[in-house]
Amino acid sequence: MFRPSHFAAVLLFALFASVVFGVTQRSTPPRMVRYGLYCFVLFVGSAIVLSWLMFLIAR
Amino acid sequence: MATTQDKKNEAASGFVYLPLIAGWLVPGAGHFLLRKWGRGALISASILGMFGLGIAMQGKLYAGAHDILDMLGFAGDLGNGLLYVISRAAGWGADQITQTTGDYGTRFIVVAGLLNVIAAVDAHNLRTGRKA
Numbered sequence: 001m002f003r004p005s006h007f008a009a010v011l012l013f014a015l016f017a018s019v020v021f022g023v024t025q026r027s028t029p030p031r032m033v034r035y036g037l038y039c040f041v042l043f044v045g046s047a048i049v050l051s052w053l054m055f056l057i058a059r
Numbered sequence: 060m061a062t063t064q065d066k067k068n069e070a071a072s073g074f075v076y077l078p079l080i081a082g083w084l085v086p087g088a089g090h091f092l093l094r095k096w097g098r099g100a101l102i103s104a105s106i107l108g109m110f111g112l113g114i115a116m117q118g119k120l121y122a123g124a125h126d127i128l129d130m131l132g133f134a135g136d137l138g139n140g141l142l143y144v145i146s147r148a149a150g151w152g153a154d155q156i157t158q159t160t161g162d163y164g165t166r167f168i169v170v171a172g173l174l175n176v177i178a179a180v181d182a183h184n185l186r187t188g189r190k191a
Binding site for chain 2: 004015020
């Protein structure tokens with residue numbers, strides 16, 4: 001059984017979703033790569049920001 | 060020399076929904092049919108990887124709809140096409156989520172299905188000439 005940490009799961013989720021978003025939402029390879037990276041950063045970045053917000057609210 | 064209209068006519072001929080249906084049933088197959096090998100390989104690897112990790116994390120495969128959340132999860136799972144059918148037939152995944160990673164896995168499986176639907180629609184758009 002595969003047991004990733006919460007953050008590893010976030011990274012894997014962001015990686016797979018960003019690849020599909022990049023390939024399907026843009027037409028040329030350079031723009032696909034740029035959009036995929038943009039989505040990846042947004043996925044991981046928003047997860048980190050929301051995690052800190054929840055941590056601070058819970059204190 | 061082929062004009063834009065000729066290209067549109069060529070794109071619109073034949074069974075235009077084949078890449079959509081093939082892409083839904085087998086992740087990436089719609090793009091492979093259109094000879095978009097690189098795009099198809101990336102989509103296939105991503106969706107198969109996400110679905111496989113979801114199963115490996117003992118994610119739940121929705122078997123029916125008892126409430127609205129189950130219904131949405133079931134719809135997402137159906138997006139996986141044959142992967143869902145094979146997994147159900149083989150008895151993969153968990154019936155009940157007993158640990159945190161199972162919850163992650165359930166989301167991975169549902170999102171893999173939703174991404175597969177996006178990819179199948181993209182293959183259809185390529186087939187009809189709406190996207191280059």
